[in-house]
Amino acid sequence: MLRKRVVQIFVLLMILLAFSSVSFAQGSEVAAFAQGSEAIAKVKVNEQPEKVKGNKAADKVKGNEAEGSLTVSNEIIPMTEVRIINIEVDFGYLPDLEELEWTLGGKQFDEWKTWDFDARDYTGDPFILFETEPYLDGTVVKAQIKNELLFDTSSPTSRTIRPRIVDLTGYFDLIVKDIETGIELKRIMRVAPYDSFYLYDEFGDVIDEIKGNVINGRYIEHEVSGKTNEGRDINFVIVAKDKKSVDNYLKKTLPLMLENPEALQEKLKDGTIGDYKVPIWYNNIHPDETIGIDAQIKLMEWFSTQETIEYWTYDDDDRSGIEGDREKTKVSINVDEALDDVILLFNLTQNPDGRYHMVRQNTNGFDLNRDNAFQTQIETQIVTSEIAKWTPLIFLDLHGFYDSMVIDPCTPPHDQNYEYDLLNKNMNPLGYTMGNAAIANSTYTQYRIAQDHWGSGWEDSAPSYTAQYAMHHGALGFTVEMPQINENCNTSTVHLALAAAKYAIDGKDDLFMDQLEIFRRGVQGIDDTEVDEYFVAPDLETVVGRERGNNDNFFPEYYVIPVEKELQRNALEAYNMVEWLLRNGIKVDTLVKSTDVDGITYPAGSYIVPMHQAKRGLANTVLSDGINWSDWPVMYAEIAMVFHDLRGFDRYEVRVEEAFDDNTREVKKMVIPKGNIIIGNDKEVKNADEYVIKNSNNDAIRVVNELLAKGKTVKWILESGDGYSMGDYLVSKTDINNLSNNYVLDLAAVNLTSVKTITLAQPKVSVNGYESTFVLKELGFNLVSRNQADVIVDNSGTELQSGKHYIGVGGGSFTQLKDSSLIPGFDYDRSDDKGRARGEGLLHGIINQNSLITAGYSEEDYLYTTSGSWITSVPEGAQVLASVSDGDDFYKAGWWPGYEGAQGQIFAFTTKIDGASITLFANDLTNRAHPRYSYRFLAQCNICGTT
Ligand SMILES: [Zn+2]
Structure with missing residues (x-):
């Protein structure tokens, strides 16, 4: 153990050194x-x-x-x-x-x-x-x-x-x-808490001090990427050799990487590439896992103010992840030379409000490390767009706290949209390199590489997590779980992160070549079967490869997102999707003239996502139909992206090569046209005194709430007829013209003198559950305390009280509701709990066409759950609102072992108890604020509460 002791003294010296310099x-x-x-x-x-x-x-x-x-x-x-x-x-x-x-x-x-x-x-x-x-x-x-x-x-x-x-x-x-x-x-x-700890409010001063002590003309730039929900800065620091290095990367190297990666590969091969540098991104997203931030500050300081950085590592082939009596070697980094190869990026934390309050979630209650794909939260929107902009080569997301240090790469199943062979080739050895440095410079004696030491249960099947999101931008992306809150752990994390930089410095050309190869496959539309061996069955051995169905190529040639009404049921979400794609660095074109493909005429103005592009994998992850992975024993969180179904817009997959060539123009920035967008017959709309707002998207709800809040008259149409449907809204033209916000509305003008309507009052809503709170606020509902409420919306099942209208959201509320015995005749069943995710499914459903709660949905439409439950018995006289389809193909995408039990079962019903309406949904209508298509179920149910 003598060696260990020597090392401890060395570590102590390192700490003291670091100490004196800060x-x-x-x-x-x-x-x-x-x-x-x-x-x-x-x-x-x-x-x-x-x-x-x-x-x-x-x-x-x-x-x-x-x-x-x-x-x-x-x-x-x-x-x-x-x-x-x-x-x-x-x-x-x-x-x-x-x-x-x-x-x-x-x-x-x-x-x-x-x-x-x-x-x-x-x-x-x-x-x-x-x-x-x-x-x-x-x-x-x-x-x-x-x-x-x-x-x-x-x-x-x-x-x-x-x-x-x-x-x-x-x-x-x-x-x-x-x-x-x-x-x-x-x-x-x-x-x-420990020597290297900083409060959120100290970050600015610490960075200023480091900037003041920078040596050898090195470049350190402190940017603010944006503001959080509570208005705090998202701090982003660049450390590089000089500003020119950063400009060269962003303005010269990066555009070529994405547009013509093959040309750069040629230059690398023949040695003419010249001076270039690769970015390494350090990140934190759970700020109460404090070392993930403080370790970055230390590293930032070393790279700015030190001539050389020395540390220990294990430079052997041992893959046990255990220190044992292995031989340590010393590594020395000449920092000026290192900065000839790398640009260091420090995103101190994606959640500054969380560091301020010392909690995991942001101030809306969301775990941002499940939001990197959905991007419903401002902090995630800002940081993902920065990741897309930088396209880093290595990305570390620093977390805690697991008993033993855990380092990616992940276990299967892997998202099939990754070029996994190219990523894993470098991620696997880099994982060990980081782990070795982490234990060699701390008192820890072991780390786990999830892929090799765990086998399953730590999968990268969706880009909900920051590191897995970054992999879609060609990064070697790691979630790193550190064990403790203290100086020893901080020191260990600093060295782990340092080893990643050293890995990039030593292997820059090879690593860059592989990143370029990921982009080359994208740009050239290549579906390389080299990747297939990484996509295995749950037995972890049977290779299934990419699931290509009847197609030769896993990836389509294009996705088309029209906005014209004939091909698009929800223009609002179509625009939102284009905005998402552009924010994430995905190339989007627009059609300049209408084009026929496969018997469909796509009108001019339709959006085209060309899939021959560097980051096609990310586009395909969110726009493809998703996958049923219910035969896997465990999943970490939701895997169904399927934006078109869950957010409710039409997108078309096109597999005809060069179908839109010469008919497109690149969209640089998507701006929803100013003024309220009115879809419908222009002439009729112009001449009418009253408008029907079609109940076709969430902006219809927002407008109704705005008008009701202003005391304007909104009538709810109770029957269907020519040009209108039950559940549409009738409002005056003047009121529509005076709306304060920009909305995308589907308006119609028809003569409705004899139609049956009711006049609405704005419901006062009390909410229990952060997701539903966020969603109802976003929809403009008037949220009040429980005592003042007309309607209670409850994700927990604990808020049901006699005499108040009640909406139970999600199967997670069912246990409490059943135990309360307040809903006689109600019963439910659910699949067995397995792991963290309880059972997620995008399901084909049958929707009641005679209820205002379900108005605006088709008879056959989608239901979405993450709580793995269904209803087996409803109170006498209850009205069933939605059921799961009885067909064998009722399950479309997700991970839900035991989903078979839900086939043909009831999913939602409404009933009256003591004069109040009680409505229960097994669907998780507001889950992580992603399934926006489901929001109108909840909104209309709220509105019903006042009629
Ligand atoms: Zn974490």
């Missing part, structure tokens, strides 16, 4: 705390010590106004390690020890208490005590203080305690006061 951040700098303390204020804890307020170094310098000095051996009191700090106090005269008062943040040391898990407050044993009581050495007063573990652990990773680590994080005045003379000496100390 001492500005900890020692001479006081971060802005005005905002920081707001977050603290929300936390209810007893008599907190007083943090130092104010900005930057000024306060710090002000510390010692009196003659004399107060020095400490370390300025940081860490919550996760026991530390003894030597204090020396020199008043310039001989003080009486008995007359000295010692305080930190205005409290005596023994008033600082550890967390009491029962009381849920800082009322436990003392946190800080004298290790050596003050004594005199000449005229100098010496003492030692020692801190205990604030949360009784060296790694406060538990979800309940994690948010608490910001409570006491901050700067505090250490004051030694001579009561006799009134003289006090002061210095500022920091209390933090």
Whole structure:
């Protein structure tokens, strides 16, 4: 174990080295705390010590106004390690020890208490005590203080305690006061979870300091990619040799990579490519997995301010992931030389609001690491568009906390839209390279490569996760799970990330060649069968390859997304889809003249997604029909993308080569035309006094809510006739012309003097569940407290109360509802729970055509669930709203072992109890705010509540 000990000393030295070089951040700098303390204020804890307020170094310098000095051996009191700090106090005269008062943040040391898990407050044993009581050495007063573990652990990773680590994080005045003379000496100390920890509000100052210390003319640029839901900056930092390197990559190399990768491959082969650099992207998305951010800051600092970086690794062929008694080797990186090869990108966190509040989710309650494909949240929209823009070669998403370090590549099943052979060829060895550095420079002794050491259960079947999303941009994309919250883990993570950079520096040409090959296959429309061996059956051995059906090529030639009414049922979602594609770096064209293909005439103005393009895999992932992977034993989360069905627009797959050549123009930016888009017969629309708003998309709901909120008259049409249908809305032309927002509406003008209608009032809705809250807000509903509500929308099954209209959303609410016995005659069944995802299915359904709740849906239409349940019995007299189709092909896409049980079963019903309507949906109408096509079920049910 001698070797281990030597290494530990080395690690310690490394930490100390790193420490001294960032001492500005900890020692001479006081971060802005005005905002920081707001977050603290929300936390209810007893008599907190007083943090130092104010900005930057000024306060710090002000510390010692009196003659004399107060020095400490370390300025940081860490919550996760026991530390003894030597204090020396020199008043310039001989003080009486008995007359000295010692305080930190205005409290005596023994008033600082550890967390009491029962009381849920800082009322436990003392946190800080004298290790050596003050004594005199000449005229100098010496003492030692020692801190205990604030949360009784060296790694406060538990979800309940994690948010608490910001409570006491901050700067505090250490004051030694001579009561006799009134003289006090002061210095500022920091209390933090670990030495390298930073609060969100400190990021700007830390980056500024690093920028101030940059050497050799290196380029460090701090950008703000955008603002979060609560208005915080998404911080993005570029470290490179110089600005020219960055411009060259973005303006010269990258366009060629995507447009003509083969030309670059030729230049690489014949040695004429010249100077080029590849970007490596470091990311965090779960900010309470704190080391994922702090490790980036350390790495950013090293690459900006160090001449060389040295570290240990295991440079052997061992694939056990276990340290054992393997031989360490030392690696040295000359940073200036390294920056001839790489550009480093630091996206400190995709969720700044989460770091501020120290939670995983964003402030709408969403886990952003399930939102990278759906992109319903602003933070994800901003970051994915940056990833698309940069097209990094390596992408690390840094997470915690698993007992053992876990590193991608993933287990099967893999998304078949990846060029998996090219990705895995480099990802697998890079995984080991990172793991080796992580254990060689920390006290950890083991890591797991998911693909090799786990076999299954850690799949990359959908780009919901940031790293898996980045793989669609040709990146070697890794989700990395680290084990702990403390300095040791942070150090380990820094070295893991450093090893990825070294891997790119050493293998740049080969890695770049493979990334270009991914794009070449795309641009040239090649479906290479080399990839097939990675797509296996659940036995993990039988190769099934890409599922091509009757086609030679897995990928179609084009997708067409028309907007004209004849071919498009939902122009709003068609526009939204084009916007999504462009944001994600996917080339979209528009037809300049109408074109016949396979007997369909696509009108001018239709959008065309040409599939001969570098990033066709991502386009196909979201626009293809999805896959039934229910025979796999476990899945990590949802896998059904199928945007056209789940968001409810028409898209056409075209397999005719060069079908639209010369008839298209590239769309650079999609702008939904100004003014409300009115689809329908122009002349009739112009001359009418009243309009029918067709119940065909979610903007119809938004307009109804806007008008009702303004006190305007909206009538709901109760019957179908020529040019209108039950569930459409009737409004005045003046009101439509005065709408405040831009909507995509399907309007019709017809003579409706004798039609049956009811006049609507805006429902007051109380919601339980973050997804439904987000969706109903987005649709413009008036959300109120439960007491004020007409209607209760509930994803949990716990909010049902007598006399109020009630909507239970998703099978997840069924257990509680059944147990409550408040709905006599209701019963349900579900498939067995397996893993994290309970059972996801895009299903063919049969929709009741005689209900206002289901108006606007076709008799045969889609249902979507993620809770794996169905209804087996409804109350007497209940009206069934939707059932699963009885046909054998009722299941279209997803992962739901046991889905067979749902065939032909009831999925939604409505009934009346005590005069209130009770409606239950087995469909998860608002799941992750993705299935927008289902929203009108919920919206109309809300509106029904007031009729
Ligand atoms: Zn995570």
